[in-house]
Amino acid sequence: MDCLFCSIIKGDIPSTKVYExxxxxxxxxxxxxxxxxxxxxxxxxxxSINDVTAENSAVIAHIYEVAAQLAKELGIDESGxxxxxxxGADAGQTVFHLHFHLLGGKKLKVEMC
Ligand code: 5GP
Ligand code: ZN
Numbered sequence: 001m002d003c004l005f006c007s008i009i010k011g012d013i014p015s016t017k018v019y020e021x022x023x024x025x026x027x028x029x030x031x032x033x034x035x036x037x038x039x040x041x042x043x044x045x046x047x048s049i050n051d052v053t054a055e056n057s058a059v060i061a062h063i064y065e066v067a068a069q070l071a072k073e074l075g076i077d078e079s080g081x082x083x084x085x086x087x088g089a090d091a092g093q094t095v096f097h098l099h100f101h102l103l104g105g106k107k108l109k110v111e112m113c
Contacts, residue, residue: 005041005097018074023059024066026102035105036074036081040066046098049087067102076104 007013009025018038019026029037042059046052052060064083071077081104086093 001045003045003097004095005039005099006045009041009043019066019070021066024063026066026070029101033101034103034108036076036103038070038074038102040070040100040102042098047096048093048098049085051098063100067100070102071104074104080104080108082108 004013008015008027015027017025017027019040023043024040025043026038026040029039040063042056042063044056044059046056067083068077071081081102084101084103085099086101
């Protein structure tokens with residue numbers, strides 16, 4: 001399967017890693033929208049939130065643990081941050097490997113849509 005983020009996890013495409021463990025990989029977004037813009041992804045390929053089930057949802061909880069840990073490490077836990085996952089065309093999803101944007105380091109726009 002031809003998936004950009006699977007290739008990043010494998011190391012076939014370079015990325016700036018900020019965290020890795022058995023189930024999760026996190027790296028800097030190539031086109032940052034905020035001073036802190038990290039993508040947190042499951043190593044197992046899921047296309048979007050649409051693929052989340054009772055069988056695989058533990059990794060989502062773990063991704064939020066990693067988000068909280070990275071927010072502390074990157075110094076935005078007190079100032080605030082946003083965790084976003086775009087699902088499908090109307091949300092503007094462009095890469096179809098489930099990912100969570102961790103955004104912070106500035107006052108983020110309040111508009112959600
Ligand atoms: P989406 O629009 O699907 O929610 O988010 C995809 C994100 O992946 C975008 O913020 C985009 O900048 C980022 N992105 C796309 N290609 C690459 C890449 O090759 N490397 C990295 N680090 N980020 C990428
Ligand atoms: Zn993938």
